[in-house]
Amino acid sequence: MTVINIKTPMSKEDRKKLKAGDHVQISGTIYTGRDAAHKRMIEALKKGSPLPVDFTDQLIYYVGPSPAKPGEIIGSAGPTTSGRMDAYTPELLEKGLGGMIGKGNRSEKVINSMMNHVAVYFGCVGGAGALLQSCIKSVEILAYEDLGTEAIRKIEVENFPAIVVIDTQGNNLYETERKKYLK
């Protein structure tokens, strides 16, 4: 199996090259955020306030890590279910967000918005929090510290393994792969 190495931030051109089913390893800066942080960001946008991060060409990782043990920078850090962020994602894509990392399918609305804004959705292995933690090299809390595990963090990752699940054309592995094994 070939693995494509990608670096963040990812330009539209880079994103367009990825196809559903590609196995990738992501290196560079990514941002964490899940339910509560998304809710707050969208409320900020409604009030006309700026987002805490410029998401242009960046990736958001849907994760709420477990606490770091002494001497470590973060605890277990696997993906959470992306569908809960569906209500908020199109607005972030409009602000330039280049892609998302999580688990589970996305709504039609999100997929359409991804196609309009040339965004990619990556899936990684749910539950594999201990393994994925070892790809995280630094962690900094950027915003909403009071949300604890749900705060927005800036993390540096190295060779973070993921699969392109929905590409910029809207090809969706959840649709295509299942058919091959349906009996």
Place this chain on the structure above:
Amino acid sequence: MKTIQTKKIIDTVAEMCIEANTFLSEDMLESLRTAESSEESENGKEILKTMLDNFEVAKRRTIPICQDTGMVVMFVSFGQDLMIADGSLEDALQAGVAKGYEEGYLRKSVVADPFIRTNTNNNTPAVIHYKVVPGDQLKIKILPKGFGSENTSALKMLKPSDGMAGVRDFVIKTVEAGSPNACAPIVVGVGVGGTMEKAALMAKEALGRPLWMRNPLDHVAALEDYLLEACNNLGIGPMGLGGVNTVLGVNVEVFPTHIAGLPVAVNISCYVNRHVEREL
């Protein structure tokens, strides 16, 4: 009369919370290894391999297998001849959870009110189900339940005329809708009969039954086998990305019910199906 000190209960529960979140039981590991060797999809095989590797990393470094260390569900059987010294049993069980989640660096995922949603910061309260039994034993079973899979669970009050076919259909539809989000391959706990809450409780308890153990009733065991095969024919596969391993096991429990009813509850657990049991 046998007496147990609350301190002993607190320490035991704390240890159990950490153990459950760091090591997976042998029946679960075994079935994942079997799944990895039988998986036909290349993505699926790769994903199962990653899952198995992850257990090794968690064990070696004693960190949680998954960052969602769950809301704790407890089944407690309390021998009626037993005495608890130095405080209340409920307080001790809850204090044990708080201690385990703090000392084990486990994630605190519980909010105090479902609408206001402020984190309680110690992962309590746990949801505790008590049963009073003869004897003087205290048996505690702990299931830290992740919500990626809990959210895909469902309950329906079927009509008696829906029968076995109706139950099959409801279970398969629930699995089909939920598996991609529930970190498949999943374990399916099913409760049929009783009342609404009894069905749900049986479904939860069924998740803790070892995967190799079948229901002793022939027709129920046959239903388990049927559902396992039918769900794996859905093609959903590991993490929903295609394959022949969607479900690792289906455990069904049944209970007498009302002449007018056929309640059925389906509780889904991800492959990180954690359960630890101890007797004091």
